[in-house]
Structures are given as structure tokens and as C-alpha cells.
Amino acid sequence: MNLVLDALAWLLDSANWDGRGGIGARILEHLGFSAAVVAAACAIGIPAGVAIGHSGRGRSLVIVLTSGARALPTLGLLTILGLALGIGLDAPFLALLVLALPPVLAGAYAGVESVARETVGASRAIGMTEWQLVRGVELPLAAPVLLGGVRSAALQVISTATLAAYVADTGLGRPLFEGLKTQRYDMMLGASLLVALLALVVELGFQLVQSAAARRAEPHRAPSGARERISA
Amino acid sequence: MIRTTTRRAAIALAAVGTASAVLVGCASADPLAADESTAPSSGGDGTTLVVGSQDYYSSEIIAELYAQALEDAGYTIDRQLRIGQREVYVPEIESGAIDLFPEYTGPLLQYWSPDPEERLTDEVYDALVEAAPEGITILDQAEATDQDSYVVTRAFADQYGLETVADLASVDVPLTMGANSEAESRPNGPQGLASVYGIEVGFTPIEDGGGPLTIRALQDGDIQLAIVYTADPTIAQNDLVVLEDTEGLFLASHVVPVASDRVDEAAQEVVNGVTAALSSDALIELNRRSVEQQSPAADIARAWLEEEGLVG
Numbered sequence: 001m002n003l004v005l006d007a008l009a010w011l012l013d014s015a016n017w018d019g020r021g022g023i024g025a026r027i028l029e030h031l032g033f034s035a036a037v038v039a040a041a042c043a044i045g046i047p048a049g050v051a052i053g054h055s056g057r058g059r060s061l062v063i064v065l066t067s068g069a070r071a072l073p074t075l076g077l078l079t080i081l082g083l084a085l086g087i088g089l090d091a092p093f094l095a096l097l098v099l100a101l102p103p104v105l106a107g108a109y110a111g112v113e114s115v116a117r118e119t120v121g122a123s124r125a126i127g128m129t130e131w132q133l134v135r136g137v138e139l140p141l142a143a144p145v146l147l148g149g150v151r152s153a154a155l156q157v158i159s160t161a162t163l164a165a166y167v168a169d170t171g172l173g174r175p176l177f178e179g180l181k182t183q184r185y186d187m188m189l190g191a192s193l194l195v196a197l198l199a200l201v202v203e204l205g206f207q208l209v210q211s212a213a214a215r216r217a218e219p220h221r222a223p224s225g226a227r228e229r230i231s232a
Numbered sequence: 233m234i235r236t237t238t239r240r241a242a243i244a245l246a247a248v249g250t251a252s253a254v255l256v257g258c259a260s261a262d263p264l265a266a267d268e269s270t271a272p273s274s275g276g277d278g279t280t281l282v283v284g285s286q287d288y289y290s291s292e293i294i295a296e297l298y299a300q301a302l303e304d305a306g307y308t309i310d311r312q313l314r315i316g317q318r319e320v321y322v323p324e325i326e327s328g329a330i331d332l333f334p335e336y337t338g339p340l341l342q343y344w345s346p347d348p349e350e351r352l353t354d355e356v357y358d359a360l361v362e363a364a365p366e367g368i369t370i371l372d373q374a375e376a377t378d379q380d381s382y383v384v385t386r387a388f389a390d391q392y393g394l395e396t397v398a399d400l401a402s403v404d405v406p407l408t409m410g411a412n413s414e415a416e417s418r419p420n421g422p423q424g425l426a427s428v429y430g431i432e433v434g435f436t437p438i439e440d441g442g443g444p445l446t447i448r449a450l451q452d453g454d455i456q457l458a459i460v461y462t463a464d465p466t467i468a469q470n471d472l473v474v475l476e477d478t479e480g481l482f483l484a485s486h487v488v489p490v491a492s493d494r495v496d497e498a499a500q501e502v503v504n505g506v507t508a509a510l511s512s513d514a515l516i517e518l519n520r521r522s523v524e525q526q527s528p529a530a531d532i533a534r535a536w537l538e539e540e541g542l543v544g
Contacts, residue, residue: 079440079445082445082448083444083445083448086448086449086452086454087410087436087438087445087448087449087452087454087455088454165413165437165439166438166439166440166445167438167439167445168436168437169435169436169437174413174437177412177413177414177437177439178413178414178416178417178437181412181413181414182414182417182418
């Protein structure tokens with residue numbers, strides 16, 4: 001219990017918040033780096049996933065890729081990439097991208113694929129082009145599931161981005177590692193609590209966006225029903 | 233409900249019973265304590281010596297050197313290797329449960345007398361002999377050290393003519409030090425370098441303790457200065473240059489055997505013989521055989537003792 005109090009004291013000490021290596025700067029670094037990784041994962045994963053879901057081609061490839069990539073230990077990958085690319089942000093960026101891509105890809109592909117075939121057929125029947133079909137029908141209907149994938153990726157990236165401090169002077173991993181090595185457990189626990197808090201806040205934000213998307217995708221369903229659908 | 237409560241009570245009682253049994257056991261019999269009445273008695277002059285080592289591959293090799301040299305001289309050795317960290321094993325040495333242990337001068341001095349003023353080789357050794365509790369003998373220290381050091385690449389050292397840490401003052405490009413994150417706030421990092429040598433450097437954390445990522449960063453020029461252990465074979469493998477620490481920024485840390493009263497003079501002679509042969513290069517070579525060839529400590533020790541003519 002004392003340890004938790006010490007950690008809170010560390011968090012509340014304004015001296016720890018200022019400056020280049022202060023908590024405030026670390027939080028911004030952590031969020032910025034995580035956002036960049038998730039954005040890159042979306043830039044690759046969403047178009048690829050939608051294309052696969054729409055065309056139905058390459059499904060088995062996605063399943064193999066996503067389940068395989070999830071089994072990769074991120075720290076091991078980071079070390080290998082670090083040896084190849086040197087220290088700095090490149091190696092952790094790529095290592096986290098490998099972590100974030102599978103859920104984004106899977107969410108996009110599963111979302112588009114789950115759109116009812118009748119709906120797709122009806123859209124074609126009224127003369128929509130493939131592009132109109134994807135943009136106007138499939139994407140909005142797939143949005144809740146797709147966002148679920150992004151949300152899962154963001155959560156994993158924020159909690160794992162502490163590893164970036166293994167080879168770079170960045171993020172909330174810095175106080176975590178330093179606390180571990182110098183037996184400053186208040187610092188270590190304080191940084192861990194912050195990471196957990198960030199993850200929760202981002203999770204909540206995604207939940208709001210996701211339920212908005214669900215209301216839009218299925219306006220006739222009761223809100224509670226929509227929520228069940230998302231969490232399934 | 234009643235049954236669950238009864239079962240819980242039974243489990244709780246059993247747990248208390250076990251715990252007290254363990255506590256009583258701890259109080260009455262220390263498994264490592266030398267029990268004079270039952271200790272096996274054999275060997276050259278009827279003594280069994282307990283040799284210990286840290287949970288560190290290099291320490292284990294050195295302990296094997298002592299053990300095998302003593303066995304060759306007719307002593308019976310009980311090996312208690314890879315015991316753990318200093319907080320665990322030093323009380324065992326103090327209690328007489330361990331007779332011989334390879335240690336490092338500076339860190340051991342810090343254990344017995346925190347924040348020592350002594351930094352350099354000989355003064356640290358003298359202070360250590362002084363600080364050792366009754367019943368513990370500090371034998372000769374070896375030339376070999378295992379301590380933090382600042383290393384640079386050969387090319388960088390040649391370019392600026394670097395031999396000592398103080399020479400870094402003549403480098404006209406910004407310097408960045410790479411090391412584990414704790415170095416940033418510890419005296420062996422940039423702060424110590426600034427206060428002892430008046431040299432300002434930047435800092436980049438690399439959490440592999442002077443491992444391959446650190447070496448790679450040095451070679452890439454991402455960092456110019458890294459903290460690596462002096463006995464680490466990686467220094468020779470990558471042709472790195474250790475900058476001499478003339479001001480004692482790093483606490484001198486020579487290999488030194490710590491002995492109990494049961495280590496008689498003849499045995500001390502044997503151990504001192506091993507120490508005399510344990511040069512810096514020798515320790516690096518021993519470590520290299522462990523790291524590169526993954527040989528067991530006992531085999532490495534045997535081969536080296538034979539090469540040095542210390543066993544016959």
C-alpha cells in the first residue's frame with residue numbers, strides 16, 4: 001500500500017513534471033509515438049483489409065499473417081530490428097507496427113465481409129459502381145467492427161510503446177526502465193499507472209466513436225443491442 | 233456453506249502450521265552453516281573448503297579456478313556456485329558458511345563501508361582489508377578488473393588521439409554517451425563525467441547493458457561513448473578502446489578472493505598463485521571462451537590452469 005502512495009506522491013510532485021525529461025513531455029512523446037504507429041497501421045491495414053473483404057481474395061493469407069504476427073514477441077523483434085537499423089525510433093516503430101497491423105487488418109476485413117450479401121447485391125442492382133458500393137455501403141456498415149480493430153491496436157500499442165525506451169530516449173518507458181534499474185519503485189509504478197491511465201482514456205474515446213458509428217450503421221437497432229453487437 | 237468454512241479453516245490451519253514449521257526450521261538449522269560435528273573431513277590436511285560464486289558466469293569461472301587449484305593441492309572442495317547477489321552471500325561468508333569467494337574490491341568495499349572516499353586500485357584494496365570484519369581474510373587482488381569503463385571505437389580514438397577519459401576534452405564535436413538508463417542519474421554517467429572531468433556529454437539510453445545494440449550504436453556514430461565492463465570480451469571483438477580513468481571516476485574493482493579462517497596458509501598460497509596469473513587479458517580470455525564457445529565453467533577453468541601450469 002505504501003508503494004502505491006509513494007507512486008502517487010511521485011506522480012503529484014510538480015518537480016517531476018517539468019522539463020525535457022519530465023512526466024508531461026514523456027506523456028506527449030508516448031501519445032505522439034503511439035498515434036504515429038496506429039496511423040501507419042491504419043494507412044496500410046484499412047485499405048488492404050477492405051480490399052480483401054470486398055473481393056474475398058487473399059483471406060487465407062490474412063488469417064496466416066495476422067495470427068502469425070500476433071505470436072511474435074515484440075521485445076525480441078525490437079532487438080533484431082535494432083541490430084539491423086541502429087538505435088532510435090525506427091526499430092520500435094516497425095516492431096510496434098507489426099503488433100498493430102494484425103488487429104487493424106482483421107477488423108477491416110471482417111467488418112466488410114460481414115456486410116449482408118443481400119445489401120451488396122441490392123446496391124449493385126440499383127446501379128452503384130464498385131467504388132460507390134465500398135464507400136457508401138460497405139464502409140459505413142463495417143465501421144463498428146473496423147473501429148474495434150483500430151481500438152484493439154491502439155490499446156496494445158499504448159501499453160507496449162514503453163519498449164521504445166529500450167533503444168531511444170522517448171516515452172513513458174524511460175521512467176519505467178530507470179525505476180527498475182535504480183530500485184526507484186515509486187517512479188516505476190507511477191509510470192506504469194500513467195500508461196494504464198492513458199490506455200483507459202484512449203479506450204473510452206474509442207468506445208464513444210465506436211457506438212456513434214454503430215448507431216449510424218444500424219439506426220433501427222436499440223442502442224443496447226448495438227453495444228452487444230460491438231463487444232461480440 | 234459449513235463444509236466450505238471448515239475446509240477453509242483447515243487450509244488456514246495447515247498453512248499456519250507449515251509456516252511455523254518452516255520458521256522453526258530456519259531458526260534451528262541454517263542449511264549452509266558449517267556444522268563442525270558432521271562436516272566431512274578429508275583431503276590433503278583433512279579440510280573441506282566451501283567455495284562460492286556470484287550468479288554471474290565470470291565469477292563462476294574464477295571460483296572454479298580456485299576450487300580446482302585447491303583440489304590439485306589435495307583439498308576437498310564443496311562448490312556452492314551461482315549463489316546470487318551480494319546481499320545474499322556476504323552474510324554467509326561472514327557467518328563462516330562459505331570459506332572462499334571471488335569478489336571485486338570496490339563493490340565489496342561499498343558493501344561494508346558505504347560511500348567510500350577511496351577510488352583507485354591500491355587505496356581501495358587497503359581500505360577493503362581494513363573494512364573486512366573479523367574472521368575474514370582478504371587475499372591478494374588480481375590485476376584483472378571487472379568494472380564499468382568508457383569505451384570508444386578505435387577509429388574515434390585515433391582521430392582525436394584519445395587514451396584517457398580526460399582526453400575527451402579535446403574532442404571538438406558534441407559527444408553522446410549511450411548506456412542503461414540508470415546511468416543518467418548515477419555517478420558513472422554524464423553527471424560524474426561532468427563533475428570529475430569537467431566534460432559535458434549528451435545521453436541516450438540503450439537498455440542492453442553494453443550489449444550488441446550499444447556496440448552497434450557506437451559503430452553507427454549514434455553515440456560516441458559507451459559504458460562497457462572492462463572484462464567484457466566484446467571490447468576485443470569489436471576493437472574498442474577503453475579510456476583510462478586516471479581520476480578514479482569508476483570505483484576500482486579488481487578480482488579479489490575473500491577467505492575464512494579455515495583457509496590455511498598453504499591454501500592461501502595456492503589461491504594467491506592463481507591470482508598472480510589472473511591478468512586483465514587472462515580474465516577477458518576466460519570470459520571469451522564462455523561467451524563465444526559456451527563451454528562450462530569447470531572446463532574453461534581446467535584448460536586455463538593447465539595452460540598456466542598451475543595444476544599438474
